[in-house]
Amino acid sequence: MKRIVAFSYGTLCYLLSLATFLYAAAFIGNIGLSRTIDGEATEPFWLALLIDTLLLGLFAVQHSVMARPAFKQWWTRFVPKPVERSTYMLFSSLALLLLFHSWQPMGGSLWDVRDPILRGTIYGLYAGGWLLLFVATFLINHFDLFGLRQVWLYLKGLPYTPLEFKTPGLYRYVRHPLYVGWLLTFWATPTMTAAHLVFAIATTAYILIAIRFEEKDLADVHGPAYEVYRRQVPMLVPGLRPYGTGDLRARTVRVA
Numbered sequence: 001m002k003r004i005v006a007f008s009y010g011t012l013c014y015l016l017s018l019a020t021f022l023y024a025a026a027f028i029g030n031i032g033l034s035r036t037i038d039g040e041a042t043e044p045f046w047l048a049l050l051i052d053t054l055l056l057g058l059f060a061v062q063h064s065v066m067a068r069p070a071f072k073q074w075w076t077r078f079v080p081k082p083v084e085r086s087t088y089m090l091f092s093s094l095a096l097l098l099l100f101h102s103w104q105p106m107g108g109s110l111w112d113v114r115d116p117i118l119r120g121t122i123y124g125l126y127a128g129g130w131l132l133l134f135v136a137t138f139l140i141n142h143f144d145l146f147g148l149r150q151v152w153l154y155l156k157g158l159p160y161t162p163l164e165f166k167t168p169g170l171y172r173y174v175r176h177p178l179y180v181g182w183l184l185t186f187w188a189t190p191t192m193t194a195a196h197l198v199f200a201i202a203t204t205a206y207i208l209i210a211i212r213f214e215e216k217d218l219a220d221v222h223g224p225a226y227e228v229y230r231r232q233v234p235m236l237v238p239g240l241r242p243y244g245t246g247d248l249r250a251r252t253v254r255v256a
Contacts, residue, residue: 003155006083010151013086013093017146020093025130027100028185028199029123035100038193041107045194048104052195055099056202062095064210069217082154085147106194113190122190129184132170136177139169167229173238175215175229179207180236211235 023033030036041048065071066088079087113119134142141163143149153160170177186200219226234240 003157006080007151007155009083010086010147013090014143014146014148016093017089020096023100024096025185027103028196029126029189030191035103037103037105037196037199038189038191039105041105041195043104045106048106048195049198051102051104052106052198053202055102056199056206059092059095059099060202060206063092064206064213066091068213069220082150082160083147085144085150087147089147104195106198108194110192110194110197111190112192119190122188125184125188129181129188131181132184133178133181136170136181139171139177167233172233175233175235176211179211182207183236 025031026033026036028037030038043051066075072084076084113122137145141149143152144163150160174180183204186203189196192200215226215230219230
């Protein structure tokens with residue numbers, strides 16, 4: 001019965017995560033929602049800025065702290081290991097949904113593209129960011145990333161096995177294609193309002209900081225292989241530095 005409950009819980013967390021991602025695409029892209037990132041300002045600028053900063057900070061703290069190995073070691077004293085990743089995804093989804101619900105637009109705009117062709121091109125980049133993001137999850141292991149593989153193995157009575165150490169597809173060109181996808185979704189907008197700019201700057205800064213912590217954890221786990229991978233493959237921009245194509249086997253970087 002515990003295994004069935006764990007699998008059901010993990011499945012619900014997975015579905016909530018997917019629903020949150022779809023809502024995020026609509027929220028950031030101002031698509032079909034009454035309340036979006038670039039809506040009409042209803043609060044004074046300073047108050048909106050304060051609220052949005054606190055919401056972004058809450059998500060950053062949750063998303064980073066719960067991903068660190070030391071926290072996981074402590075956390076799994078109370079949360080069973082098979083559902084640890086699912087619980088992480090649940091908390092991440094709740095933090096994002098709170099951000100979407102309480103977000104305060106600020107008005108104003110840094111740019112507002114009106115040319116239909118250019119506007120369509122920017123929306124194409126935005127959609128491409130989401131596509132890149134999801135493709136990157138499947139290049140590694142989408143279901144492990146979202147916690148579903150863990151509860152499935154537990155349901156079957158099989159031990160969890162770490163993912164194979166490899167660099168498939170896009171991961172041979174940049175170490176973090178997931179983050180490249182996120183950056184496109186944050187910045188590819190035909191209308192950059194003040195609130196959207198705050199969101200884009202804060203999330204970009206978070207990604208650049210998170211990469212440092214994440215790569216340290218990966219180097220601690222995978223040792224020299226990851227260090228070689230990090231030296232030979234650029235972080236975010238393809239072709240920025242040369243990379244090797246020999247016998248290198250390094251684990252894909254995943255959103256922590």
